[in-house]
Amino acid sequence: MAFLTVAGVTIPVAANSVRRDEVVIGDAGRTFDGTFRQTLRNRVWDFQGETPPMDSATAATVYNTLTSSSQPQTVAGDLVSSSGGSISGFTEVESFGAIMSGSTHAPVIRWTIRQSS
Numbered sequence: 001m002a003f004l005t006v007a008g009v010t011i012p013v014a015a016n017s018v019r020r021d022e023v024v025i026g027d028a029g030r031t032f033d034g035t036f037r038q039t040l041r042n043r044v045w046d047f048q049g050e051t052p053p054m055d056s057a058t059a060a061t062v063y064n065t066l067t068s069s070s071q072p073q074t075v076a077g078d079l080v081s082s083s084g085g086s087i088s089g090f091t092e093v094e095s096f097g098a099i100m101s102g103s104t105h106a107p108v109i110r111w112t113i114r115q116s117s
Contacts, residue, residue, distance in 0.1 A: 004049075004077040006091055006113070009065040011051065012058070014108075018049040018079060023114070044115040045087075047079060053099055053106030062109055066091045072116040080115075089113045 002010045026041040051062060069091075076086035092112045098105035 002077050004075070004079045006065050006075050007068075007073045009061065011062055011065070011111070012054060013079070014050050014052040018047065021046045021048075045080075046115075047089075047113040048094075048111070049079075050110040051108055053108055056107060059096075059107035059109065063093060063096060066093050066109070066111055075113055075115075088116045090116060 003013050004011045023044050023046050024040060024042075025044065026039045028036070028038040030036055051059075054062070072088040072090055074086050075089040075091070076084075080087050080089075090113070092114070094110040094112055096107065096109050098107050100106075
């Protein structure tokens with residue numbers, strides 16, 4: 001199984017670039033007497049990472065996959081589930097840049113996937 005697929009397209013992931021954060025959805029505050037109160041509605045995951053340097057054709061495919069829909073997409077792979085499951089998630093490209101790879105510039109994409117609640 002691939003490490004990360006979005007809508008059936010394998011997304012290359014650079015080594016040691018992935019971060020997973022828990023996002024708490026709800027409200028927190030203090031009451032009139034100073035007591036802390038919290039209303040927890042849900043917990044979802046944010047995944048962030050980047051691709052390794054790649055050729056232009058692969059970069060275009062990855063970029064188009066990550067930006068093609070404003071609706072949640074099917075996200076699968078070892079990144080989101082060790083048992084082969086999948087999640088529904090919103091994908092976003094944080095930056096699209098290039099780094100020197102040998103004597104040419106190679107595209108690198110920094111991405112975020114937020115699990116839909």
